Amino acid sequence: MIKIIALLVLSLVSCTVAVQLKYVSCGSTAVVHSIVLEPCAAEPCVIHIGQNYTGSINFTPKVNHDHAYNFASGDVTGAGTEEIWNINPNDACTKGVKCPIQAGLQQTYTATVTVPITNPKRMAAKWQVKDSNDPAAHPIICFVFPVTIVA
Template sequence: MMFKVACFFLSVAFVVGNIQITVHDCGSKDARINSIRVEQCEKEPCVVHKGANYTVQVDFTTTRNINEAHNVLHGGLGFLQVPFPLTPENACNKSVTCPMIAGNTYIYRQTMTCPSFAPSLKVTARWELKDEHGADIFCFATGLSIIS
């Protein structure tokens, strides 16, 4: 009985700290985004604490064969887009399995740390997975509120 109660509370904690965000597609060319989840996020826009880790998980289906995938992230205020380097840059090394076959569904998973030097403000994050030619496999945008 105690085990069942513990499992219930663990599942509730997981649901509260892991929401599915609204997809704001910003130019996906070679994939259809099925869902996006952000761990450590309780509501939209996600409140991001400086120095904390955040994990993004994208469930997507490819529309063509893809050999390489590269992580690209920008934070933006209006027309100003500031690149944010993700490690590793080559998403095939950790975030997703490559090569990807047309029609198959994949899970992309990437963890990043909000830099402690980031200003406290509301930004739009533009997250892209690009192929070997620099074309978007998928692209989505979401609002973030960066705080101390």
């Protein structure tokens, strides 16, 4: 019995923790059904410098798109300054989006990103997927969620 309990506790400790994010849309033209970030155990998500995080976005586009590109940034809480995060590669079609994107066809986009921040802070993280490699293009998916960056 003790061995069974020990195995159960060990398996629970080793599980990947994920939470469905509470987010604010910032102009998505697709319907976003859910966003999950792993490993993120609670809101706001505590993100460790240099750690990899995997996000899964379940969405249904409203219009067709030939291609998709990733854009990410963070707005430092209280400072009002946006930091641009380089995503490499920024071509979302090589990182999980099934292109060309077909209107009405639900898909789940999964991407792994290493945290690009080098100093601890609280911020609002913004993730966008656009149909052009132009940062000024209108987003297919755009959402903002709170994070706390820790060393």
